[in-house]
Amino acid sequence: MPRTGKHSERHYTDRIGWLRAAVLGANDGIVSTASLVVGVAAANTVKSGVLVAGVSGLVAGAMSMAAGEYVSVSSQADTELADLTRERYELEENKDAEQDELANIYVGRGLTPSLARQVANQLMAHNALSAHARDELGLSEIHQARPIQAALASSATFAVGASLPLILVVLSPKNLMIPSVVVGSLMFLALLGGLAARTGGANIAVGVARMTLLGALAMALTIVVGTLFGTVA
Template sequence: MAALRRHTERHRTDRIGWLRAAVLGANDGIVSTASLVIGVAAADASHSSILVTGVAGLVAGAMSMAAGEYVSVYSQADTEQADLQRERAELQKNLTAEQRELAEIYIQRGLKPNLATQVAKQLMAHDALAAHARDELGISEAFSAKPIQAALASAASFSVGAALPLAVTVVVPDANLIAWVAGTSLAFLILLGAIAANVGGANWLVGAGRVTFWGALAMAVTAGVGSLFGAVV
């Protein structure tokens, strides 16, 4: 008998956790730091004050992103664990009812009742909790919450993103600072959106346009506030 060949396909769903955190962090790093720099520069602050503000924004933003992602994703993980514990108790309490429940899910997805019952029985014989976690609760390895991974990815990517407009701030003179920071930051956002869309398998033009639009809006609003504040002071 000829050996069955295993057909393998490369999917991108296993990247969702870290990709989301990394893109969010880098985008926030670029937008928030560039906006801070532009806003303070528009208020006619000194170059040293602008740099201090940018560095403080980088440090505070990275820590905030890490803490926020960790708490948020950990809450998701707690919910998943609570659901799994509840499902484990149900399996111990009434295995037959849980098998019928799983079979009903497969029937709703298009299997004939007899086949659905056989599939439910075999999957539960292999790993009952994993079968219910995946098909009843929607919890799988690819989508499961990973708090530490999300926190580290967010902090690191925020720092990298924030370092880009800061580097421009260091080398560009005050007279051209706003134009250079805004222009290069928009270019960074276009590149980020395109890379993220490509890694996720989406249209790069849509991804680039989405992050660039909101980044430009944030910088424009902050520049306006900075100019107003500078005029008042």
Template sequence: MTRLHLNPERHLVSRIGWLRAAVLGANDGIVSTASLIIGVAAAAAKPADILVAGVAGLVAGAMSMAAGEYVSVSSQSDTERADLARERGELADNVEAEVHELAGIYVKRGVDPATADTVARQLMAKDALAAHAHDELGISEMTTARPIQAALTSAATFTAGAALPLAIVIIAPGGWLVVIEAIASLLFLALLGGVGARAGGAPVWTATLRVTFWGALAMAATAGIGLMVGTAV
């Protein structure tokens, strides 16, 4: 008798939660901190002032990212819990109607009515709420909101990203700081874009060019503002 050996598949969508927060945090850390440093340096500030501004930007940015991500994902989590509570009440009130509703979803996906009804009843016999959460509400283990995980990931990756341009302030010569900071930060962004795209299965060059372009635009804008402020003062 031939036995089938089924290998579990690993889908990239399972990474979407932490990957989004990680890439967003690191990208913001590099762009915002590098832009801040370049803007302050362009205003002819002293090296010590530039370093203080960079550190302050790192701390403030990490806290802002953590708080913003926590609030945003918590709102999603609240919505999920409210939908599940409503679904739990509907299941308690009229199970048969919920069976027909779930079967109707499968029919719309191409399953014949008799099979759809059988599948709906079997899934609901095992875990009715889980069946409706997955197929009616679109809530699954892979996509469910995790506020604390998202907040910590964003804060940690923002800090890691911001530390890179901040290190340039320490090692770069004062007269070349703006140029070296800009080039190094764009390289950091290109690397981040490539790594993030690779991990998510997306086109590497597209992601790399995208993050590099917007990073360069942000740095150019703050450099221009720094020059204007420095000249005016």
């Protein structure tokens, strides 16, 4: 029997934009703040000093993530707009050549020349710029650059991620602060890696390992640096 009802196939590519920004922000928030506080704590700093350093890192990091994502994704959006403007001009000036170009793209994908020509003609009759944007330039609504969305997602998730090690600092006694922050932060990173992998349809074990190993390396290095500076001081 033919299948009826709504199309139930799931795709993950529509999540690429916000998922990348969110995972990047949360990961940076946890890793940078946890590394900062354990490094400062390893230098024999009092608990209040560790908290001040951590909160300062949270605020500065969230603002930096927002600004960096906005500038980066805005540059991508500017490039996309420039390409679309140029394509619109070419369609106005030499539509036949653009139609040939589109047909050749479809031939390269496996269509016969005659069918490729029919497809190019019909798509250009419907929306020429959209057809060229998608098939010539590789641009689509799913992958469209959204600077504000990326900036907000990165800064918000950075702040959330950074707050987790700070909570551990507050709850831990001074003599257990470093191991508590390290172990707790690695658990948060493992959870984040698994959640990001599941949301994006990737291998969960790989996502967990990738997050935790890099986070452990970052914290280990800052502990070494903090210990050396604490010894010198």
